[in-house]
Amino acid sequence: QVQLVESGGGLVQTGGSLRLSCAASGRTLNSYAMGWFRQAPGKEREFVAAISWISDATNYADSVKGRFTISRDKAKNTVYLQMNSLKPEDTAVYYCNAGRSLAAISTSIVDYWGQGTQVTVSS
Numbered sequence: 001q002v003q004l005v006e007s008g009g010g011l012v013q014t015g016g017s018l019r020l021s022c023a024a025s026g027r028t029l030n031s032y033a034m035g036w037f038r039q040a041p042g043k044e045r046e047f048v049a050a051i052s053w054i055s056d057a058t059n060y061a062d063s064v065k066g067r068f069t070i071s072r073d074k075a076k077n078t079v080y081l082q083m084n085s086l087k088p089e090d091t092a093v094y095y096c097n098a099g100r101s102l103a104a105i106s107t108s109i110v111d112y113w114g115q116g117t118q119v120t121v122s123s
Contacts, residue, residue, distance in 0.1 A: 009117030022096030035105040038092035
C-alpha cells in the first residue's frame with residue numbers, strides 16, 4: 001500500500017509560479033512511476049505529467065509542456081511539480097498518483113491517488 005499526501009497549492013496571479021509536493025509513504029516506490037493529474041470544475045480529470053521512479057524519463061501533457069516540470073527526490077520519497085507561467089485555465093484540483101509505468105499513468109491506469117490540492121490562477 002502507498003499513501004500520497006499533496007501540498008503546495010494556493011492562489012496565484014496569471015504568470016506566477018507554484019510548486020506542488022507529493023510525499024509518499026508505505027511500500028517501496030522502486031517499481032512505480034509517479035504523476036500528476038488535475039480536474040477543473042465541470043471537467044474530467046486529465047493527465048498532467050509523470051516521471052519514472054527508476055530513470056529520468058518524463059512525460060507531459062501538451063498543454064503544460066515548457067511550463068511545468070516534474071521531478072523527484074528519492075531520498076525524501078517525494079515528487080514535485082514546478083508550475084511556471086500559470087494561466088487561468090490551469091485552475092484545478094491537482095492529484096498526485098502512482099502507477100506501474102509512465103505509459104500506464106499517461107493512460108489513466110493508476111494504482112494510488114492522493115487527496116488533491118487546489119490551485120487557483122486569477123486573471
